[in-house]
Amino acid sequence: MSLRKRQRSASSSRLATLSSPPSPPRAASSSAASPLLSFPKADLFLRLHLDPSPSPDDDDSHPALAPFLDLHVSSASLNRSRYFAALLSDRWCPPPSSSSPAGRLCLAVPVSSRPFHAHVEVLRLLHTLDFAGTIRAPADALDILPVALQLLFDACVEACIRFLEAVPWSEDEEARVLDIAPLLPADEAADLLARVSLPPSAAAPSEAMLHGLIHSAIHGHPVPAATKAFVAMLLKDYPSRDCVHKVLDEAFLSRLDTVKELMGKYASPDFRIAVDSDEREAIQKLNLHSAVLNVKHLLWLIERMVDMRVADNAVKLWSEQVALAADLQKLLTDADMWRNMAPGLPMLVTRCTLRLANSVVIGETLVSRQVRMKLVRSWLPVLNVCRDIAQPMHSGYKSTNCQELEETFLQIISTLPVQDAQELLQQCLGFSTRSVDDCQHLVAAFKTWFRRAARAPQGGED
Known part of the structure; x- marks a missing residue:
């Protein structure tokens, strides 16, 4: 929970107040105008910018040079996220003297191999709610889930967990599930954790499994020779x-x-x-x-x-x-x-x-x-x-x-x-x-x- 609070704090500190109508967005380190990704009923600009963890030797005097991506978003759709709903609430509204109803928000994005991808997908889901069309593989859900947790997008979190619970995982995907499980509420993570670990009350399950394998090899299979050979291999390789x-x-x-x-x-x-x-x-x-x-x-x-x-x-x-x-x-x-x-x-x-x-x-x-x-x-x-x-x-x-x-x-x-x-x-x-x-x-x-x-x-x- 402390990690998500820090994430919300870090992101909210970079929120800009409402300003004059924005100029055309530009890509990082370029003077040419970048294409603007726009969603239906858009009434707000949202800038995603990379936020590498600074070292003491970094020159942090030119944040504007960091890569960014501008999006034209719908404030009504953003309100499906409890994080954005709080930012757009009365406490964060511009002063009455502001000359323009339009505004711009800024959101820091961690550096990754696919910058902005997961955030854009979550923002798209905020507008479309098309979870079935977006989450098609465990990797999709695992990419999206940390961002959905950061933005408190509860419907997306639930959709990712339901998908992950229902499909097989590779070994790498299982490792990612274990990494993200501590960030999930206990009740929502229970089904996922049941697949990768045993409850504390379980008593010597490996012994019970080996007993069952030996019993099946001896009694329970119509082709005992092949079954016995397979069980013998498992016993020999057991750590x-x-x-x-x-x-x-x-x-x-x-x-x-x-x-x-x-x-x-x-x-x-x-x-x-x-x-x-x-x-x-x-x-x-x-x-x-x-x-x-x-x-x-x-x-x-x-x-x-x-x-x-x-x-x-x-x-x-x-x-x-x-x-x-x-x-x-x-x-x-x-x-x-x-x-x-x-x-x-x-x-x-x-x-x-x-x-x-x-x-x-x-x-x-x-x-x-x-x-x-x-x-x-x-x-x-x-x-x-x-x-x-x-x-x-x-x-x-x-x-x-x-x-x-x-x-x-x-x-x-x-x-x-x-x-x-x-x-x-x-x-x-x-x-x-x-x-x-x-x-x-x-x-x-x-x-x-x-x-x-x-x-x-x-x-x-x-």
Whole structure:
């Protein structure tokens, strides 16, 4: 409000009193007469002149040399502006002895790349009120609006705001809206500001948006692969790593709880007793199909977390799933059940474990020694069962999943203290069921352990 008061004060100080009939207007720095822009029912001259902000070194003794533009305007039309209405009111009328009813007003115009343009357009609107014909693009409204605010032309201000509220903006136009918004009355600027900023009461809207995107990628689109790729790109480019970390952790925990619930229903002895065989088989089939689908979603989330190096909580949670691992072992030992109803489940679970374990081995995800040990201890039994059932499955399964996970687990064991590694290595003897030439990873792991175990204690007394 103080800015508009200063603008009104600066402009009114340059208002000339009524004088003798004006001579033909002239352009700046020229002795030739300039064309006079005249509006209908004109009875007043208005001179627009550039008003550059003077510096202390400027010579301000020749203001008449500044560029100007003369217009022949209607005082009745100018009265639509509260600023001009005040200037033309009784307080600003000439003395009764004035010899001429005609007069001239002066209005200072800030220096810009298009001098006088916005002021002329606003003056034209004061005479025509043709807002629809004049305001055809956001740039038009943004050029006109500051002048309309300066001259207190309320109808024009309202028209500009209504237009800006209803149309899209470019990034530069949005920046201009933000610059001018503080000059607008709060109620008139509310709709504009709602597009570029959130209300103070809004709570973590970015998190809510990311949650919605992940949910849609998993559940809500008929082309999930393309949608998941797009959401993955948005997550990777999102500027707040902490926000993405939190959202992915919550989505991972939600999917994990669903898988645990479904597998728990399958393994529950109460369910097996309470339901007759036909109904039980139908329900179990539905549960296993849902489990496969949710493990697929879980694997996609794990991929995103590992790629963005925010999988530390996921590794910790996965290392604690002793009950889930036990339920999966029960399922996998029931060959007829999972082969008929969920043939892809062993491969999916192995891939989830492999992706998390491999991120630990190569340093993408840093977790404590206790978490590394629990990860191997919890999921090694599942790996052993998967190895046993892999042979009847398609030829690529065993080499591309189980053996990779064997090697990764042995590498994690190599990062543990000698005594902890001893306990886990003894559970890895099943890796030697192939010929010695095919289990060099196990041979290397034991040689490393024996070399370390034979070394004299370090840092203690002799």
